[in-house]
Amino acid sequence: MKRIMLLIGTNLAIMLVLGIVSTLTGAHKFFSGSGLDLGKLLFFALLMGFGGSFISLWLSKTIAKWSTGARVIDTPANSTELWLIDTVRRFAEKAGLPMPEVAIYEGEPNAFATGASRNSSLVAVSTGLLQSMTRSEAEAVIAHEVAHIANGDMVTLTLIQGVVNTFVIFIARVIGWLVDSALRKGGDEPSGPGIGYTITVVVCDILFGILASIIVMYFSRQREFRADAGAAQLMGSPRPMAAALRRLGGMEAGELPQNVATAGINGRPGWMALFSSHPPIEERIAVLESRS
Template identity: 35%
Template sequence: MNIVRTAMLLAFMTALFMGVGLLIGGKGGMMIALLVAIAMNFFSYWNSDRMVLSMYGAKEVDERSAPEYYGIVRDLAKRAGLPMPRVFVINSEQPNAFATGRNPQNAAVAASTGLLQALSYEEVAGVMAHELAHIQNRDTLTMTLTATIAGAISMLANFAMFFGGGNRENNNPLGFIGVLIAMIVAPFAAMLVQMAISRTREYSADKRGAEICGNPLWLSSALKKIAVAAGRVPNDEAERNPATAHMFIINPLSGERMDNLFSTHPNTENRIAALEEMARGMQARSTEPVRADNPVRKSRSVPTTGWGRGGSEPPKGPWS
């Protein structure tokens, strides 16, 4: 089903790309756009994850350079039955995270320095479990391909200002009006992507992430902190590349917090409510309470010591 969904989305994005080419350069522009789209689809399948990571200046870390952060991802991946993804850190004050990669065997997770500084050990585990859920659900291929192609559509539409509407013979069938339409399409290209990517995947990743880490309240607590901080701390790189906004656990763009048709993410309060309801259900089935500060764990794969525990000092890492 995910393969069919991805193919349909790519077909739609390719058609949109060709439409912008038609408005700028007529049939010739459309054919060039088609060839570019085919090449881009092929290139993006193999390289879109690297492009997104490079766009945000992500630096890869390992067990030596970031033992606690890396260890969380390693242990959660083991619990989820996933191959170990590559682990990255983004130098950004806005707390946020995303996952990328064409399949679980070629996946990567990235967390910002702001997230690793602001969140407790358990909350980081909840966030990374959410990202691993996207990998397990194979959302990442759709997310990264869409981000790449949508960015190209916006760039192509912006080129319209350098064209004068074409000649009468062939080019743009709508003349200057066509170029104007193409220019108007650019600001809405990212919005079209947001509509194309189903927001239900966030609820699904929240649920599966809570199952992976063992406690829904870890993630709900993290979402509360991230949502508040993301609204105050700008993410300049995301603002320059809005087509990638849907990849993050919380919308990194300013002024987009409404749960409406054009939002990349469900309303955060709704997500938190769903996780808290899940926690109540787990508690009802258990003889012991599920608590955010000292949750019941059936597995000790995620260490019970670390930052956020008993007033201990934050562990040393790349975010220190």
């Protein structure tokens, strides 16, 4: 990958930082004289899990612009930019959405949608896509991105991420406490977590975080099918979206940073598909054609 795959990468980084800092600074309010207070631990896990997830969502649009170098089109500089804004506006109105910000960025064929809510969204399209696709195919891709916004996919994935974050934090700290207790067996009563707890929690946060990303990626792939169907509805037919996917299948889709990949148009083959935010293009085409 030229650039690492907005939501998942940013969230993982935030969760690792929050988890390590809370561990190293001794923020263990869920420990008591009798051991581990599971109720307090669950509250801590919920606060950290959903906090990290929603911080990621809040930062998503800003990070997307920065990481891709996307330039928001305030005043169209040429006919292509005017067409792009008019196309996004037409689909947004059809989907009952406020007008998203529209941006363009240099790169290979790709596009993405992001933002904290339907009222604060961004649709960005690469120069490579605009240059390589017919207008009908490019319209289908734009319709797909608008459908992501209309379906509330960023918020949905944020909630899913919050749930898996909570489990990661909770389970990692339970295992950390068990390992620490085993290491101290026969010794003095612990007054708090020891080095065994700290090391175990950091390792588990990383390993379980990777497993959690597989779960989130699965739900992301399901949202892609919905966005494809939404594009077909906005276009009045599934054929333009299928044609756009065929075109993408014959070219190297530009890879997006992790924080925007969940709302882009690319995918990955082989076992790496477990970590892919998108289903195989062939499968997406087949599902679209079954709707014809």
